[in-house]
Amino acid sequence: MKTSLNAILAAVLLISFAAMMVWPFIQARGDEDEQEQQQPKIASAARVFRNTEGQTVLAMSQQTLVRSGIRAEPLATTSAQCVVVAYGTLQEDPSQSFTLRAPMTGTLSAAGDCHWPTLGEQLSDGTCVGTIEPLFAPAEQIDLASRLATAQADVQANTAALAADRAAYERAKSLYTKAEAESQQDVQQRQAKMLGDEARLAAARQTVKVLEAALAGKTPPSANARLAIKGGGRVVQIAANPGEAVQSGQTLLRVARFSTMLAIVALPASEQITAPIKTARLVVVGHEDHPLEGIVVAPTAAVEPKTLGQTFIFRVNADGLTLQSGAMVTAHLVVSSPQKAALIPRSAVVWAEGKPWAYASIAADQFTRQLVPTTQPVDHGWAAGLPFAPGRRVVVSGAQQLLSEESRVLPRGD
Numbered sequence: 001m002k003t004s005l006n007a008i009l010a011a012v013l014l015i016s017f018a019a020m021m022v023w024p025f026i027q028a029r030g031d032e033d034e035q036e037q038q039q040p041k042i043a044s045a046a047r048v049f050r051n052t053e054g055q056t057v058l059a060m061s062q063q064t065l066v067r068s069g070i071r072a073e074p075l076a077t078t079s080a081q082c083v084v085v086a087y088g089t090l091q092e093d094p095s096q097s098f099t100l101r102a103p104m105t106g107t108l109s110a111a112g113d114c115h116w117p118t119l120g121e122q123l124s125d126g127t128c129v130g131t132i133e134p135l136f137a138p139a140e141q142i143d144l145a146s147r148l149a150t151a152q153a154d155v156q157a158n159t160a161a162l163a164a165d166r167a168a169y170e171r172a173k174s175l176y177t178k179a180e181a182e183s184q185q186d187v188q189q190r191q192a193k194m195l196g197d198e199a200r201l202a203a204a205r206q207t208v209k210v211l212e213a214a215l216a217g218k219t220p221p222s223a224n225a226r227l228a229i230k231g232g233g234r235v236v237q238i239a240a241n242p243g244e245a246v247q248s249g250q251t252l253l254r255v256a257r258f259s260t261m262l263a264i265v266a267l268p269a270s271e272q273i274t275a276p277i278k279t280a281r282l283v284v285v286g287h288e289d290h291p292l293e294g295i296v297v298a299p300t301a302a303v304e305p306k307t308l309g310q311t312f313i314f315r316v317n318a319d320g321l322t323l324q325s326g327a328m329v330t331a332h333l334v335v336s337s338p339q340k341a342a343l344i345p346r347s348a349v350v351w352a353e354g355k356p357w358a359y360a361s362i363a364a365d366q367f368t369r370q371l372v373p374t375t376q377p378v379d380h381g382w383a384a385g386l387p388f389a390p391g392r393r394v395v396v397s398g399a400q401q402l403l404s405e406e407s408r409v410l411p412r413g414d
Helices: 002-043 062-068 138-177 184-215 399-409
Strands: 046-050 056-060 071-074 076-092 097-101 106-109 128-134 225-228 233-238 251-256 260-266 279-284 292-296 310-317 328-345 350-352 355-363 366-371 376-378 381-384 393-397
Touching (some): 056 062, 076 279, 076 381, 097 233, 138 184, 260 328, 310 328, 350 399, 355 399, 366 399, 393 399
Antiparallel strands (some): 071 393, 076 328, 097 251, 233 251, 279 328, 292 310, 350 355, 355 366, 355 393
């Protein structure tokens, strides 16, 4: 009996110990379940609904707003001019590009200290990119052959003349030594004639050597044409490669600088501007927060053949931006005097669906996203009209967080 009692006590103690070990895990699991049950309540502090006016409203608790740094401020007043919007693309400025052409017919080479560049490579002024080994055309080869024949004939004639003059000089020198008929002046004249024949023979032989090498296509390195970039920039076109035969005047490569570009924009066919346009505010896609100033190139506008819209060409300074040819650009052309408008700070504008938006505050903890009617860039922001007006409160800090929260909570397709 005593043994059974001890066994029962041992089992009770073992069960009690196991319960003490398992209880913290059970309690922790219960806390997790309770937190999961509370999540919808926490999420309800950031919810999206529609008000009686049909507007989509994002509501967040004050605690969440403070913790997220979301802050709304009243809009300031600015002056804005009536503008007409035109659309187009950026193009290279011809004055900022340099085309390297072959100075002669020959074979392109990149030996020695010259390096043939790759597409997109940045080159500095004066960079040597290669050389051209001359290659003579058929007509030039005929001319060289004729000149070679003449030079060979000169070698033969000068050789014979030199032999005769040397013999005459030796005879006159011998007679002068024996104090016979020849005078010292005669000896000197014959010596000078002999030395002249030697010089002419040497020149004729050198001419023959050069012409023979040219006809054989073996020109010395010093005869190769050196190719250097006079205007540095980024390589945007490569039309030939080392080892290829090129013709005189052929385009080899082209480099361009993008610190200055041309913006070619066209108005819609329904728009027409009669007032003279000198400047415009340009907004490049991808750089909406950094508008640029364009200066009109032509005093009169042309007509775009595809859209039949009035076309303008502006020269624009990149102002430190990395711009590419073909980038889409929007131009704001001023056509009237300044008028009162609301100044929307750049930090308040978010882009969605390719359009600019701002979150207007309709209550201390409620916000509605509204389309900015105009995106005329001004100093420190954008000038806009109704529904935005000076004094209206909009989110100036944390607008992107509101957009992310709205996209997360709002059902797809709402």
